[in-house]
Amino acid sequence: IIYENGLLTTGSTRGNGIIGENITNNIKTLKNVPDNIKSNNNSLIDIRGEVYCPLDQFHNFNKERESQGLQPYSNPRNTASGSLRQLDPEITANRPLDIFIYAIATNNGIHEYQTHSETLDWLKTQGFSINEHRKVVTSVMEISDYYAYWTEMRNSLNYDTDGIVIKVNSYQKQSILGSVAREPRWAIAYKYPAKTEITKLIQIGINVGRTGSLNPFAELEPITIGGVTVKNATLHNYDDILKKDIRVNDFVYIRRSGHVIPQILGPVLERRTGNEQIFTMPTKCPACTSQIYKYSDDVNYYCINSECPDQFENHIIHFVSKNCMDIRGLGEETIRSLIRSNLLNTPADLYELTFDQVIALEGFKQISTNNLLASIQDSKQRPLYSLISALGIKFVGSEVSSILSRNINNIFDLFEMKESELTTFPGIGEKIALSICSYFSNQNNRYQITRFNRLGLNTDSNNIEKQSNSLLGLTFVITGRLANHTRSDFESIINSNGGKVTNNVSSVTNYLITGEDPGSKLVKAKELDVKIITEQELLEML
Incomplete structure (x- = not known):
């Protein structure tokens, strides 16, 4: 504040x-x-x-x-x-x-x-x-x-x-x-120590994730843990269920991991009656009935149907999330309403929504409608690494997206890149490179990205940093509102050229980069005789 x-x-x-x-x-x-x-x-x-x-x-x-x-x-x-x-x-x-x-x-x-x-x-x-x-x-x-x-x-x-x-x-x-x-x-x-309680596991269900992974979860007799009523808990994967010997109708030990995520620790063996049922993974996707597949190097099972409805819903939830396109006001219920209304069949459809379409949704008024549409428009200017992360490519999260963004000029460079080229980027191995190549070789995915570009989304990396060791061994602190670049821009620049960014000015700080309204860090830097520079002066050091 x-x-x-x-x-x-x-x-x-x-x-x-x-x-x-x-x-x-x-x-x-x-x-x-x-x-x-x-x-x-x-x-x-x-x-x-x-x-x-x-x-x-x-x-x-x-x-x-x-x-x-x-x-x-x-x-x-x-x-x-x-x-x-x-x-x-x-x-x-x-x-x-x-x-x-x-x-x-x-x-x-x-x-x-x-x-x-x-x-x-x-x-x-x-x-x-x-x-x-x-x-x-x-x-x-x-x-x-x-x-x-x-x-x-x-x-x-x-x-x-x-x-x-x-x-x-x-x-x-x-x-x-x-x-x-x-x-x-x-x-x-x-x-504090996590509280452990006992309740009954009624059924094991399956959620289909945005990448098609089939994620088992436990349906429980409701129990209150730390003031929160818990009805479901994660079971991680099928191998974990087998390892812990968790069965339907078991009484189980449960705790809220980190006081947030309910987790089953294992069965209460002494309370077994003989009516417990061993769980087996389904052979077909519970959302679309397509055949499921298991990769030899992966513990998860997958629905490989790209048109699976549950995958799409979770993909959109991921696409608009904070670490991706960060579209405020687009919650899960609104996403479901858009899908049910046939207004949202691909992520790109978000950028063609009209005022009349949004205000017709339950719970929307003029202000909230205008704010949502403005948030969608604002997301067009997100950096390229946000868009790459939002695509939902397997094994490609925010860190890999940032690496890709720093090593390409625009997203279309990835259309023709080979695995051998991608593995030359720091932090990208063969498995990640194969996943990236598979994604960008798909014609439907290429069409979506072309459509994003046509709708005005930022598809350029806007790289301004050089790769060198010109800042090797130097420690920087950033303070104030920067005029021409974001803090993440400068953190990438400094890290890519061998330097390090910390949060507080100290005796080991070499440079303080200042923007408008620098605050107390500027005072501290002067006290410790730390060199104070501007955005432009940093760029001139590269």
Whole structure:
């Protein structure tokens, strides 16, 4: 949450750590986020926090939905996340949301404190909600006692929590400790033990993933774990089911892995009655009845029908996701509605949707319709690696997509590339190269990409970096709003030329790259006599 000259100007999600979503209007609906704070002229402050659903309000909200004949929401975590990303602020305002503020990331001209605890105290005076259970301790024993206390008492809280965070209080010591990649050495999360419960496995079902993989899951007798009702759990793959000897009608040990994903640990053998049934994988796809196939080097089974309806739905969900084309407001229900209405038969159809088509969908009004169409248009300018990742090529995630993008001029270069050429790229082996070649040799896939280009999607890499060792051994920090490139652009440039990017200025920092409103990192760089350069000066170093 950014305040400029004391006024709230920007609210955004964490996103991928570099680019998030603009949720300013939604943030302004939260009662514990003030519209203005005390400030000096030309001040800028970047405040970090987490929005959550208080448990009592969440349960009341679900009761109200059920009384209206609506489906209740599954858990507070997803409800908070989904509510905050709504296109219509009025919807967010009617959701039971609250917020805890836990840090200041950038501070320029408002206050200067020496410790994290003093900063939190100051934030509280400005009207922010700060967790009342925070505590300053002076020994490891006190940390251990604090952890043990909340391990036992966490269920007394009006919100879900999966652990505590331990931070070094002194900012000076935080600076000395620094960070490794994006992980600060001065803070660590200490998770509570996952709760294990017993329930009955009623049936084993199959989901068809976007790549055609058949993913088994357990249908369970509903059980509450950590305040969340669990009805389904992952079973990973068929080999894992056999290894754990999990059977239909078994009583099983279950826990929420990371307090998020329900996971079956194994059967309760002493409760077997003889009525348990050994599970076998189907021979045909449950979605389209096509024959399934198993590759010799893969534990998964696959439906290889490219027109399988379940594959397509999951492919679209992947295509619009945050790490791909990042289309806000296009949730799973909306995707299903578009498919049922025969408006969405390929990913490219998204870019030909009209106002009249979208507003006719359930739950859409004028503002949300305009916002969705604007989000679809904005996604056309995503970098090439986002589009490559969105295609859903087997073994090609965001990292491989980034490698490909840095080594080609445009996506059409991949149409003619051979496996031997692809394996010369760092990080791409024979299996990945074969998958890429197979994808781009398919005429339907080529047509889709040509259509993307015709509809105005960015298909060029826009590479501006040179591959060299000109920055070898140098450490950079980036601060402020960059004018001509994104932070991810510069991270790629620096890494590709032998340098390293860190988050905090320290004694080992060689250069600080500054944009507009650089904040406290600039002050720190001057104190440590770190050389300060502009975007253009970095490019001139290559």
